[in-house]
Amino acid sequence: MVPNWIEQRAALTPNRVALTYKEDRWTFLQLANRSKEYAQQLKNQGVQTGDRVAIYGQSSSQLVMVIFACMQLQVEMVMLNLRLSKRELSYQIEDAQVKKIIVQDELMKQLPEVDVEFVQFSTIQQVCEMAVPVNSWRKDSTMTIMYTSGTTSKPKGVRQTVQNHLASATSSLYNTGLIEDEAWICTMPIFHISGFSMLCKSILHGVRIDLYEKFDEEKVVAQLIEGSATRMSVVAVMLEKILSHLEAIDAKVSPRFQLALAGGGPIPKAYLQRAAALHLKVAQTYGMTETSSQTATLSNEDALRKIGSAGKALMFNEIKIEGTSEPFVHGEICIRGDHVTPGYIGQHAHLPTTVDDWLHTGDVGYLDDEGYLFVADRRSDLIxxxxxxxxxxxxxxxxxxxxxxxxxxxxxxxxxxxxxxxxxxxxxxxxxxxxxxxxxxxxxxxxxxxxxxxxxxxxxxxxxxxxxxxxxxxxxx
Amino acid sequence: MVPNWIEQRAALTPNRVALTYKEDRWTFLQLANRSKEYAQQLKNQGVQTGDRVAIYGQSSSQLVMVIFACMQLQVEMVMLNLRLSKRELSYQIEDAQVKKIIVQDELMKQLPEVDVEFVQFSTIQQVCEMAVPVNSWRKDSTMTIMYTSGTTSKPKGVRQTVQNHLASATSSLYNTGLIEDEAWICTMPIFHISGFSMLCKSILHGVRIDLYEKFDEEKVVAQLIEGSATRMSVVAVMLEKILSHLEAIDAKVSPRFQLALAGGGPIPKAYLQRAAALHLKVAQTYGMTETSSQTATLSNEDALRKIGSAGKALMFNEIKIEGTSEPFVHGEICIRGDHVTPGYIGQHAHLPTTVDDWLHTGDVGYLDDEGYLFVADRRSDLIxxxxxxxxxxxxxxxxxxxxxxxxxxxxxxxxxxxxxxxxxxxxxxxxxxxxxxxxxxxxxxxxxxxxxxxxxxxxxxxxxxxxxxxxxxxxxx
Structure with a gap:
């Protein structure tokens, strides 16, 4: 068991700013209280602790409240990807057998016709009394479900437990540290583990999230220059836009900014060199849905010396190359740690995710003689x-x-x-x-x-x- | 299971300074390697994984190596208090049924005559090949045993597991953050949880320990003024000496210094006011052997506003007052969290430590209307x-x-x-x-x-x- 993160955080730092979105801002206490109102509305709609719901919404403060409300009630969340076709959505909704679909009003028309009741954001955002939250969370209970495609089969619903998210946020904290007045820029979709994990870090670490509706290089660059945020996550295509914009306006990044975590595939060497020239610290990471975000990270100090590497396993994570303990020998990358999913749901629930606690990723790579991971080939033919x-x-x-x-x-x-x-x-x-x-x-x-x-x-x-x-x-x- | 902390830390930050003692310093890699040599010598003396040994030594780099060697082999350590009489030592050694007593050569004469073999530090500090360490540690295995007296009975040997120490270090990290180039001043005895927990933080957080043979206010104050360390733990009597010395030489504490954690009973108001005037940030804590150090901490910002309080439960810890949920009502303080001991050893092994996962401390206190803990009366008649x-x-x-x-x-x-x-x-x-x-x-x-x-x-x-x-x-x- 672990104490309710949201309530605990609100008790510890009630007046610290937790979230900004457009012109609005919320403290941790406001988030906690507002999410309990949302939770009460969810209960009024028949959603109970232990139920499974799907969530379909764009990044917004409302979406955050919906998610926190589900956490308050310990409701399992199937995070639907906004880019999916109706056919793909149907499959996930049916496979997950959700009780309700919580949907942003404007996106109703994008959803397929399915035999599940919808609950619109406008219904649950009404002010009301606050629900009594679940005060102790089971570590093994499922917090989120995210679908990931397999090499040969239909997408599989990956369970991410309270423990998985907690282990991920903790390893990240041990890795990067925590200074005063931290703030993460969140431009990654929240239905992705990259975005969702930031929400978890926000509550757990007590840091502010500057939530973007969508990626906007001008706004991001302005924050980097003024040092109003300290960290962010990027994929290569975002990083390139940030670099180009910084170069175009001939500006450098503030020393207040700590680190950009770069995930979702390899970052070209040239980007890292350009980032260094602009004083933008970048750390390459290796993570996936099945590990609730980062498993390994290349520290910024090693960025150019170990170019192409995803770094070393974080404090509580382990990486091995199947069938070898020799450096430079290629093999399947296997991962162990409390951040590794306990399994799938739906039609793939019977499939094991680990062998002796080791997740077999399907990715091919090697460890060099200093233990740095190099990912040679993503999961078979992953694009x-x-x-x-x-x-x-x-x-x-x-x-x-x-x-x-x-x-x-x-x-x-x-x-x-x-x-x-x-x-x-x-x-x-x-x-x-x-x-x-x-x-x-x-x-x-x-x-x-x-x-x-x-x-x-x-x-x-x-x-x-x-x-x-x-x-x-x-x-x- | 959790990866071997020492090896993992040495892999992540091999060249960072881990420990200073007098004129010497060791990096994390040097500590890891040296502790594996010590471990091999322990094996040569017949000490095996899963064995239980007693350790009797003054704070020194050798003592740290002995402890790390025991961790490398996952040997249970009974930490003997240097201040105990021979009669008290005999009782603990017999109750714990240790296989060996690892003792600093100079302290041999202080030990009682018991039917257990001694291994002197000089024997195991010989350079030799490195032992193969235990690479995955069971979270529920006992790392240390510290004796604490009961109200009515003989001292009880409290088990502190890998998980207990890990939870404690993690909660502390979530509470205080982690900046670049952290260093803890360690003047607390290592056979106490206050000192031992610093060793754990050092490995886990990757921070340097400046280990003192014994408390020395002049040296400590010099470090505070120059900002060569960032944190320390104190008890009231040490704090007073530090304050007096700072006042005597009319000096202020460097802003690099982050926080002094004050435990072991209440700190007089006057000390806190003097500390504030000297720019020394002090946070009162509430902890005990059974919780592997801190359970609650009063943040420095609240130090004067909530004078007399031990603060709030850390992120993953819970505190309740038995029999009431009302503010300001006195009752027994109960604690829940992964840092709570699973039980005793020896003749008290049958006694439960928790009821429904709650540790009943015997201390009496109350929570105020903002959830701050006030300890009114230590465990019954604890002095x-x-x-x-x-x-x-x-x-x-x-x-x-x-x-x-x-x-x-x-x-x-x-x-x-x-x-x-x-x-x-x-x-x-x-x-x-x-x-x-x-x-x-x-x-x-x-x-x-x-x-x-x-x-x-x-x-x-x-x-x-x-x-x-x-x-x-x-x-x-």
């Missing part, structure tokens, strides 16, 4: 585009279901802006245009998953056993 | 003298065993220097001098437990049931 994970299998599955398609292979191709973009290689059984297939994808997939290019081919590369080899697809170009 | 806990029952038990004594009552009386000192009220059955009784006490008790005054009385105050009422003893004066 990372602008920080979003895309599994070829998902796109292949959609395209294969089209009547004109006989077989299809998808891989990532380098893209200047997004890092990578998916490309499809299609073997037809009857004539169809590229536009028709693209429209079919747009209907069934999140926009970022729609192949940027579709190539018609006569044959797909296969190994002796007939298995399609995605890594050879690019040779067809 | 705190210079930060050391003294239980009247222990002294009474010794005096009662003297042939001339019929009955005895002991209580604490205010003392300008030590806060409190024990006083004995003795009912004789045959004539004996005060000096004889004092000599008898000196033979059987640690020096700080020997009554400062012995009063011969005709009657002891008793309640209707004949129970001696220690709180009425002072009325006999």
């Amino acid at each position: 990372i585009s602008g920080g979003e994970n895309i599994y070829p299998a998902e796109i292949e599955s959609v395209l294969s279901s089209h009547e004109a398609v006989e077989a299809v292979g998808v891989c990532g191709l380098p893209d200047e802006k997004w890092g990578q973009c998916p490309a499809a290689f299609v073997l037809l059984k009857k004539e169809v245009s590229e536009d028709v297939l693209r429209a079919f994808c747009e209907e069934n997939l999140a926009k970022y998953k729609v192949p940027k290019t579709i190539h018609f081919v006569d044959e797909l590369p296969r190994n002796g056993a007939g298995k399609m080899m995605r890594r050879k697809l690019h040779e067809l170009l | 705190i003298s210079g930060g050391e806990n003294i239980y009247p029952a222990e002294i009474e038990s010794v005096l009662s065993s003297h042939e001339a004594v019929e009955a005895v009552g002991v209580c604490g009386l205010p003392d300008e220097k030590w806060g409190q000192c024990p006083a004995a009220f003795v009912l004789l059955k045959k004539e004996v001098s005060e000096d004889v009784l004092r000599a008898f006490c000196e033979e059987n008790l640690a020096k700080y437990k020997v009554p400062k005054t012995i009063h011969f009385v005709d009657e002891l105050p008793r309640n209707g049931a004949g129970k001696m009422m220690r709180r009425k003893l002072h009325e006999l004066l």
Whole structure:
């Protein structure tokens, strides 16, 4: 058991600013009280402790209150990705068997028709008496569920427990320290672990979050220059925009700013060199949904010396390379620690996530002679585009279901802006245009998953056993 | 399971200075390696993982290596208090059934004759190959055992697990933050939880310890003025010496210095006011052996506004007053959290320490309307003298065993220097001098437990049931 984070934080630092969003700001006590009002409204709508709900909203103070209200009641939250297609949303909602979908009013029309009741934000944001919160939280209870795609199967709902989020925030604190008047800039989506983990850190560490509706390099750069925030998380594409803007206006980052954590795939060397010139400290991280954010981080001091590395395992995390203890030998990256998910929900609930407590990531990498992790190859054929994970299998599955398609292979191709973009290689059984297939994808997939290019081919590369080899697809170009 | 702290820390910040002692200094990597040599020597002496040993040594770098070597092997450490009499030491050594006593050579003669083998520091500090350490530590395994006296019984050996120490260090980190180049001044005895917990913080937080053989206000004050350390722990008597010295040389504390944690009983108001004038930030804490150090801390900002309070429970700790949830109502202070001991060893192993996970401290206090803890009365009749806990029952038990004594009552009386000192009220059955009784006490008790005054009385105050009422003893004066 662990004491209710929100209440404990409100008791410890009631008057400290917890959250800013646009022109508004809330203290920890205000957040705690407001979230208990939201919680009461949720109860009025029939939501009880232990229930599972889906949440669908853009980054906003309202979304934060909804999330904190669910925490106050210890309700499991399925964090729906705003970019998903209706088909993808349907699948997740059904797989998770949620009791309610809590949805931002303006986004109602983006949701699929499903046999689940909706609760709109406008309903639960009414002022009312405060609910009695759950005062002791079970460490093993599920706080959030985030879907992540597998290499060969349908997306799996990953459980993230109270303990997982706590371990992640604690390891992060041991790693980066905590100075007075910290504030995180949050431009990452909250339905992602990268954004959600910041909310957890905010309550646990007692630091302010400057929440952005969406990434805005001008505003971010202004905060970096004036030193009004101390930390942020970025993916490569954001970092590049920040660097370009700093360069364009010929400004340097304030020494008050401590660190930008860079996740969601590798950061190009050139960016790190440009960041150093602008006094922007950047630490590369390696994390995933299954580990509730960071497992390893490369300290800023090592950023240029160990370029390309994701650093070392944080204090309470362990990394090993399957089948070897020798440096520089490639193998599957395995992770152990209290931040590792205990398992999946729904149709994948029976699948193990760990072997002897070790999470087998599917990512390939090695440790160098000083113990620094280098990720050589993301989970099999994972494509990372602008920080979003895309599994070829998902796109292949959609395209294969089209009547004109006989077989299809998808891989990532380098893209200047997004890092990578998916490309499809299609073997037809009857004539169809590229536009028709693209429209079919747009209907069934999140926009970022729609192949940027579709190539018609006569044959797909296969190994002796007939298995399609995605890594050879690019040779067809 | 949690990764071996020492190895993990050495991997993360190998070249950071971990420890200074007199003219010497060690990095985390050097500490890790040297402690593995010590560990190998311990193995050569027959000490194995899971064994229980007693440790008897003064604060020194050698003592730190011995402790870290025991951690590397996951050997349970009974931390023997240097101030105990031979009789008290015998009891603890026998109760704990230790396999070996690891002893500083110069202190051999202070140990009682017991049927346990000694291993001298000089034996295990020989350079040799490094032992293979235990890489994953069980959270529930016992790291240390410290004896604390009960109100009515013999001292009890309190188990402090890996998890207990970890929870304590983590709560402390969440409370105080962590800046660059932190260093703790350690003048508290390492056989006390106040000192031992600093060693844990050092490894876990990656901060330097400036270890003192013994408290030295001149050296401490020099560090405070130059800002070469950032934190320390004090008891009232030390704080007063620091304040007097600062006042005498008319100096102020550097802003680099972050905080002095003041434990071991209440700090007089006047000290806090003097500290504020000298720019010395002081935070009152409430902790005990059974909670592996701090449970609550009063932040420096609240120091004068909430004078007399021990502050609020740290992030992951909970405090309640038994039988009430109303503010200002006195009752027994109960504590819950991962820092609470799972139990005792030896002849008290059967006694429960908690009820529904709540530790019943025996201390009486209340929470005010803002949730601040005020400790009204220490565990029944606990006497705190210079930060050391003294239980009247222990002294009474010794005096009662003297042939001339019929009955005895002991209580604490205010003392300008030590806060409190024990006083004995003795009912004789045959004539004996005060000096004889004092000599008898000196033979059987640690020096700080020997009554400062012995009063011969005709009657002891008793309640209707004949129970001696220690709180009425002072009325006999």
